[in-house]
Amino acid sequence: MNSLKRVGFALLAPVIAVLIAVLATSVVIAASGSDSSAGDFWSVILSKPDNRLLVNILNQTTMIYLAAVAAAIGFRMGLFNIGVEGQYLLASYTAATFAGAALLPGALNIMATLVIAMAVGAIWAGIAGILRTTRGVSEVISTIMLNSIALILVGYLLDRYGLHGGNQVRTKDLPESSQLAGWLPFERPDGPIWTLGLLAVAVGVGFWVLLNKTRFGFDLRATGLSQTAAVASGIKVDRMVLISMLLSGAVAGLIWMPAYFGSAHTYGTTFQAGLGFTGIAVALLGRNQPVGMVFGAVLFAFLSTQSNTLTFQTDISPSIVQITQGVAVLAVVIAYELVRRYRIRLEQRTVARARTAPVQEVTA
Amino acid sequence: MRRTTTFAALLSVSVLALGACSSSDSDGGDKASDNTSASASASADVCKDADGDGPKIGLAYDVGGRGDQSFNDSAYAGVAKAVDELDATCLEGEAQDAEPESAREDRLRQMADAGANAVVGVGFAYSDAINAVAPDYPDVNFGVVDGFDPDDKPNDNVAYFSFAANEASFLVGVAAAEKTASKQVGFVGGVHNDLIKGFEAGFTAGVKAVDPSIKVDVAYIEESDLSGFNDPAGGKTAAAGEFDKGADVVYHASGASGSGIFDAAVEAGDGNWAIGVDSDQYLTATADQQPHILTSALKRVDVATFDFIKSVADGSPKTSYVTYDLKNDGVGYSTSGGFVDDIKADIDGYADKIKSGEIKVPTAP
Numbered sequence: 001m002n003s004l005k006r007v008g009f010a011l012l013a014p015v016i017a018v019l020i021a022v023l024a025t026s027v028v029i030a031a032s033g034s035d036s037s038a039g040d041f042w043s044v045i046l047s048k049p050d051n052r053l054l055v056n057i058l059n060q061t062t063m064i065y066l067a068a069v070a071a072a073i074g075f076r077m078g079l080f081n082i083g084v085e086g087q088y089l090l091a092s093y094t095a096a097t098f099a100g101a102a103l104l105p106g107a108l109n110i111m112a113t114l115v116i117a118m119a120v121g122a123i124w125a126g127i128a129g130i131l132r133t134t135r136g137v138s139e140v141i142s143t144i145m146l147n148s149i150a151l152i153l154v155g156y157l158l159d160r161y162g163l164h165g166g167n168q169v170r171t172k173d174l175p176e177s178s179q180l181a182g183w184l185p186f187e188r189p190d191g192p193i194w195t196l197g198l199l200a201v202a203v204g205v206g207f208w209v210l211l212n213k214t215r216f217g218f219d220l221r222a223t224g225l226s227q228t229a230a231v232a233s234g235i236k237v238d239r240m241v242l243i244s245m246l247l248s249g250a251v252a253g254l255i256w257m258p259a260y261f262g263s264a265h266t267y268g269t270t271f272q273a274g275l276g277f278t279g280i281a282v283a284l285l286g287r288n289q290p291v292g293m294v295f296g297a298v299l300f301a302f303l304s305t306q307s308n309t310l311t312f313q314t315d316i317s318p319s320i321v322q323i324t325q326g327v328a329v330l331a332v333v334i335a336y337e338l339v340r341r342y343r344i345r346l347e348q349r350t351v352a353r354a355r356t357a358p359v360q361e362v363t364a
Numbered sequence: 365m366r367r368t369t370t371f372a373a374l375l376s377v378s379v380l381a382l383g384a385c386s387s388s389d390s391d392g393g394d395k396a397s398d399n400t401s402a403s404a405s406a407s408a409d410v411c412k413d414a415d416g417d418g419p420k421i422g423l424a425y426d427v428g429g430r431g432d433q434s435f436n437d438s439a440y441a442g443v444a445k446a447v448d449e450l451d452a453t454c455l456e457g458e459a460q461d462a463e464p465e466s467a468r469e470d471r472l473r474q475m476a477d478a479g480a481n482a483v484v485g486v487g488f489a490y491s492d493a494i495n496a497v498a499p500d501y502p503d504v505n506f507g508v509v510d511g512f513d514p515d516d517k518p519n520d521n522v523a524y525f526s527f528a529a530n531e532a533s534f535l536v537g538v539a540a541a542e543k544t545a546s547k548q549v550g551f552v553g554g555v556h557n558d559l560i561k562g563f564e565a566g567f568t569a570g571v572k573a574v575d576p577s578i579k580v581d582v583a584y585i586e587e588s589d590l591s592g593f594n595d596p597a598g599g600k601t602a603a604a605g606e607f608d609k610g611a612d613v614v615y616h617a618s619g620a621s622g623s624g625i626f627d628a629a630v631e632a633g634d635g636n637w638a639i640g641v642d643s644d645q646y647l648t649a650t651a652d653q654q655p656h657i658l659t660s661a662l663k664r665v666d667v668a669t670f671d672f673i674k675s676v677a678d679g680s681p682k683t684s685y686v687t688y689d690l691k692n693d694g695v696g697y698s699t700s701g702g703f704v705d706d707i708k709a710d711i712d713g714y715a716d717k718i719k720s721g722e723i724k725v726p727t728a729p
Contacts, residue, residue: 052470052473053470056464056466056467056470059466060464060466151586151587151588151589152587154587154588155556155586155587155588155589156587158588159556159557159587159588164558165512165514166488166491166510166511166512166513166514166524166558167488167510167511167512167557167558167559168488168491168512168514168557168558169557169558189473189500191466259464259465263465263466264465268492269465269488269489269491269492269590270465270492272462272463272464272465273462273589274461274462275462304463304467305466305467305470307460308457308467308470308471308474309474311456311457311458312455312457312474312475312478317458318458318460319460
């Protein structure tokens with residue numbers, strides 16, 4: 001099959017999925033009997049975002065992308081790390097506590113904090129990895145439980161050791177010398193593009209190289225495709241499971257770091273929860289491909305950010321975009337399966353024709 | 365690999381769908397018709413028809429939104445009164461679960477950009493966002509319910525409303541202590557944070573003031589996750605646990621999760637009570653819940669919201685910290701249903717002692 005056709009097939013499924021999501025959302029809005037029509041909804045969502053929203057979309061994209069890569073590392077291996085949420089929660093809290101203590105000056109503090117965030121994420125994911133390899137505990141179950149444990153643990157530690165002020169509790173503020181606001185593309189009130197958004201670029205490139213250019217990446221993909229074949233060809237599956245859980249957790253640890261160093265500067269009410277689950281959805285949407293997930297992350301960030309305007313201009317709740325997102329994820333899985341089957345049929349036909357063709361020539 | 369993908373897809377879709385459901389449950393005005401998210405703000409809404417030339421209000425709800433029959437609805441009542449009496453117009457925006465800080469800031473900026481001159485953030489979670497936004501809009505006045513200034517740079521266009529919720533909780537604690545037959549009462553908090561601990565402390569102190577031998581069970585729905593204010597199922601589980609262990613009066617401070625506590629009281633049967641919070645929850649409860657709602661601890665968010673809007677309309681906007689307590693009727697308890705009529709004199713006696721300073725109500729357990 002020529003390359004043009006291949007690209008066409010790769011794009012077919014996501015395009016179908018997005019169309020189905022648009023259709024389903026419109027039907028839900030029409031059926032809900034609200035005063036605003038589906039047309040109002042799409043005109044608000046698709047309107048050109050304000051400068052400040054553009055900045056928000058980009059910043060959200062970087063964090064969602066990091067979460068998606070964290071989930072994808074597991075998926076490629078056939079592992080379902082639902083624990084991204086708990087891993088980045090615990091890592092963010094620990095990192096903020098360490099950075100706020102300002103044990104190191106300026107840039108050194110930033111680097112040490114990033115290492116700590118990755119280490120904590122990796123350890124928390126590693127627990128599930130070890131349970132799986134030594135005791136055969138499904139990582140689905142253990143990571144879900146570790147999410148709850150992380151949530152309670154952070155709540156407890158924050159309450160015990162955090163700074164209480166007003167009605168809130170937070171970690172110590174990050175010293176100014178370690179803050180990394182970022183680049184201001186527009187006016188100051190529109191906000192900066194966070195410097196550590198570059199982490200997403202680095203992690204994305206690293207993920208691509210790892211998958212496609214290293215022995216480990218080959219083993220990872222091979223194990224994901226067929227564990228029995230992998231074992232037969234001498235891949236140590238247990239070791240692979242543990243390493244990919246650790247890697248997945250380490251990336252998860254970085255998820256909130258752009259926001260922390262860019263604008264939050266403390267772990268408190270400004271912490272953004274839920275990115276771990278968004279990451280799983282985006283990894284699926286992007287088929288666990290480094291490039292595909294970029295589009296998925298942009299789409300999710302765009303929809304969520306634009307939805308804030310809905311309450312002001314229409315009678316539609318912003319929660320409706322969660323339906324769009326959910327249907328897109330479900331539809332993309334189905335669409336890929338349909339496209340895959342269609343492609344196999346097409347290939348079979350091509351092969352069949354190629355085999356019969358020379359015979360015809362002879363008879364002619 | 366393919367099986368993992370399918371499983372993962374189903375799980376993440378259900379997470380998204382449940383997220384959408386939980387927000388829609390809370391923001392629909394009437395319980396019967398809120399199955400779809402889009403109907404959220406469809407029911408009677410003063411902001412849609414208001415066209416006066418008074419102040420323009422921006423009202424940014426906390427998680428749970430309008431329809432929580434508690435905290436957010438109380439703020440809405442204040443705005444509705446302002447529309448009625450001050451010819452105000454208004455804009456509404458609602459927080460989503462797990463939204464980024466930038467979404468909160470953007471919501472406030474959109475209101476200010478749209479010409480609102482009195483912007484109210486409902487809930488302490490807006491404190492940081494308002495602190496970031498207020499300096500950019502010196503002509504707009506901001507108010508934060510339960511808010512505080514997170515840094516040491518004072519903002520001269522921000523008012524922080526603080527409520528002596530511990531005093532109101534003390535009074536309903538007295539009511540609980542006088543009504544309990546099993547000498548055991550319960551408390552359910554939404555999130556184990558400093559704000560809600562104040563409710564717990566006041567309630568326990570009120571109970572113990574009447575009879576130190578009464579046992580108080582304490583449960584929180586979430587340790588730190590704000591979703592505890594929007595989780596009726598979690599509230600029901602927590603309250604049912606307390607009823608099962610022998611408590612016969614349960615007080616909740618959990619926002620929109622409260623309907624679950626009321627349901628638990630209904631299921632516990634006659635002689636079991638629930639106590640509402642923030643608004644007079646007897647008035648918004650369903651018919652089968654009403655006979656179980658003993659009283660509600662009132663936190664007059666509506667009064668604070670209205671006062672703030674009025675001060676803006678009068679040209680002398682309130683700024684800095686404004687305290688609402690028993691003395692200025694900023695907090696209190698409700699008597700709807702008539703279940704506390706027989707002990708009203710006792711409760712008012714305690715209220716007088718708090719006002720005079722004879723009783724100091726603790727703010728932390």
